[in-house]
Amino acid sequence: MYHTCLYCEADLGRNEVIEPLPVGSRLAFDAGRGRLWIICTSCVKWNLVPFDSRLEAIDCCERVFRDTRARFSTDHIGLASHRSGADLIRIGPALRPEFAAWRYGSMLRRRRRMPRAETDAAGVLNWVMTALWSGPFDSLPFFQVTGGAVRAMHQHCVLRDPWTDQLVDVPFVALMLASLSANSHGDWRLEVPYRSGAEHVGGAALPSIRDVPTLGLFAGAALLPTLGRVLPAIDHEAAARAQVAEATRLLETAGSEQRLLEYVVGRPLRFATQRQYILRDVPFEVRLALEMAAHEETERRAMEGELKLLERQWRDAEDLAAIADRLALEHGG
Numbered sequence: 001m002y003h004t005c006l007y008c009e010a011d012l013g014r015n016e017v018i019e020p021l022p023v024g025s026r027l028a029f030d031a032g033r034g035r036l037w038i039i040c041t042s043c044v045k046w047n048l049v050p051f052d053s054r055l056e057a058i059d060c061c062e063r064v065f066r067d068t069r070a071r072f073s074t075d076h077i078g079l080a081s082h083r084s085g086a087d088l089i090r091i092g093p094a095l096r097p098e099f100a101a102w103r104y105g106s107m108l109r110r111r112r113r114m115p116r117a118e119t120d121a122a123g124v125l126n127w128v129m130t131a132l133w134s135g136p137f138d139s140l141p142f143f144q145v146t147g148g149a150v151r152a153m154h155q156h157c158v159l160r161d162p163w164t165d166q167l168v169d170v171p172f173v174a175l176m177l178a179s180l181s182a183n184s185h186g187d188w189r190l191e192v193p194y195r196s197g198a199e200h201v202g203g204a205a206l207p208s209i210r211d212v213p214t215l216g217l218f219a220g221a222a223l224l225p226t227l228g229r230v231l232p233a234i235d236h237e238a239a240a241r242a243q244v245a246e247a248t249r250l251l252e253t254a255g256s257e258q259r260l261l262e263y264v265v266g267r268p269l270r271f272a273t274q275r276q277y278i279l280r281d282v283p284f285e286v287r288l289a290l291e292m293a294a295h296e297e298t299e300r301r302a303m304e305g306e307l308k309l310l311e312r313q314w315r316d317a318e319d320l321a322a323i324a325d326r327l328a329l330e331h332g333g
Helices: 055-067 101-109 120-132 148-154 220-234 241-254 257-265 284-332
Strands: 026-030 035-039 046-048 071-073 077-081 087-091 156-160 167-171 179-182 188-194 199-201 204-206 214-219 276-278
Touching: 026 055, 026 284, 035 055, 035 087, 035 284, 046 284, 055 077, 055 087, 071 284, 077 284, 087 284, 156 220, 167 188, 179 257, 188 220, 214 220, 220 284, 241 257, 241 284, 257 284
Parallel strands: 026 087
Antiparallel strands: 026 035, 035 046, 071 077, 077 087, 156 167, 179 188, 179 276, 188 214, 199 204
């Protein structure tokens, strides 16, 4: 087996996970056609592996690819990055996306907590306010969260307004009133109540055309990314290992964003007859699973360009591989 690129003669490197073929840090394989390539990291050319080194190595690549959770796929090609540093490109129909607790566990257990921006005096005042106003006012959302009224009044989250396509600062208390709803067709949307405020034109403040409390309605392609920004603000506390494991199980069981949203109706919630569910009343593990799905979607979109490039490179390499294998078989016959 060669150790240098057939095109630029650069060293192909090594990997620690494919025992039958330790050469190459980026491997591409097509189990259906029995093809295996080592991709040169210098010139990005696909080096076809000889017949006698393929079959066992392809089987090993398939096993490692399936066991590697951090992976992204199109309809024809998938990319998996092993924790050892090796990259595997799988040619063929996409596998069902899989997720694992190790990918999100440390991040969620290490959940960012609200910075102690308020002074000690403000913290004491917040505690006194909570004590004095407990009772009927305890149902207000900003008395039910860590940080209390000070956090509810001062923390904001930046969202892209679906009506104007502008970035807006949405108060934390509005996020706590956000709700998920589904219509009769099963299409979900996120509703976040906030005001658009006043628009300043030429130095003068003009009333906005939406100068009354309204809803930001996030649906379709905007739903998951917006959930990815709203949920971390709501669930700023750390998640227990068991909660992360359950969220991961839900995500793997659902298999898709649409089916995952169906878990929102898993227990009676307010406005249940209207298929409208306050986001903070959704079970905590379901919210974690939705946040994981949002992160996955963001990363998938970021990987789309590389996956499309890999697919073009594969098609070129496949044409050459088909010719090379045919010539090898004829010569061998």
